[in-house]
């Protein structure tokens with residue numbers, strides 16, 4: 001394992017440097033990195049493709065990148081395949097490659113930026129599906145320098161949350177995810193519960209003058225998801241961003257009732273309700289708001305964009321202004337979705 005200073009790529013295009021960074025090609029490398037960080041007392045932080053982080057200019061811990069992009073077929077029966085995927089694999093490539101094999105389930109998660117290793121951390125989700133539904137286990141190296149497999153049932157997966165996210169927030173608890181094991185169905189069972197996705201098929205078939213199909217194929221669902229995402233979300237290659245900057249708040253019934261009176265439309269979620277952070281921001285007038293090089297994306301205010309040379313400090317200050325305004329107007333505390341890494 002070679003350590004060296006490095007500029008840290010990130011989709012917000014914030015200038016950030018690590019004093020020390022290393023590429024990890026094996027479990028042995030990962031253990032060596034843990035030992036190095038423990039001896040140097042500098043801490044360790046793994047990064048993937050930098051699409052869900054706000055990086056401060058000087059990142060203090062040893063920054064590690066898992067390079068394994070392999071896909072291994074562990075088992076197959078009539079109904080399911082089990083595959084183990086290296087943390088360094090690009091998420092969208094995995095979606096494409098599994099669909100091409102006839103291994104289904106990940107179609108609604110097409111085009112989410114980032115790496116496989118980061119996917120369990122915030123339990124990536126989109127269009128009615130969360131990755132936790134397909135994870136069997138996650139292989140990690142802990143701060144105590146041992147390798148272990150954590151079963152999905154022990155990952156505390158929840159909306160944009162997991163046991164890993166909490167652990168990373170406690171900066172003294174280093175964690176390296178080496179690979180993720182998925183169990184994917186061989187029979188298509190597409191999920192069109194998300195209204196916008198269901199509508200996309202009705203519109204497409206109406207345009208083509210055809211009858212609505214019973215259920216589209218997973219590849220068609222992936223194509224529809226990609227079309228919606230391309231229409232709604234800024235391409236980070238063109239407009240630097242980290243996707244949704246705030247989580248949708250989970251609220252109780254009395255808060256839901258209180259918000260309804262103020263033109264907000266909470267919706268049922270698990271045992272309670274969820275409210276769209278974008279709707280709160282919209283109602284509070286944040287759609288398209290700008291402060292210098294930082295602003296809310298006009299079609300989706302939840303996405304904060306670096307339009308030029310914004311700094312992390314400026315971006316986080318702008319986010320705080322939004323949080324303050326939503327708290328004053330709706331008595332709701334918006335929580336940041338990306339992790340701030342310093």
Ligand SMILES: Cc1cc2nc3c(=O)[nH]c(=O)nc-3n(C[C@H](O)[C@H](O)[C@H](O)COP(=O)(O)OP(=O)(O)OC[C@H]3O[C@@H](n4cnc5c(N)ncnc54)[C@H](O)[C@@H]3O)c2cc1C
Pocket residue numbers: 011045046047048049050051052053066087112113114115116117118119121122123124125126168175176177178233234235236241242243244339
């Ligand atoms: C345009 C856009 C759209 C997006 N849409 C969605 C969406 O629909 N749904 C959704 O859930 N997310 C979405 N995101 C957020 C992002 O794509 C995901 O959170 C993704 O999983 C982050 O992957 P990454 O490799 O870039 O992780 P990074 O940003 O590099 O890291 C994210 C976190 O994971 C940790 N981490 C990364 N890799 C490892 C590892 N191997 N071991 C231990 N810790 C690790 C980091 O320390 C950090 O805390 C979007 C982002 C963008 C830019």
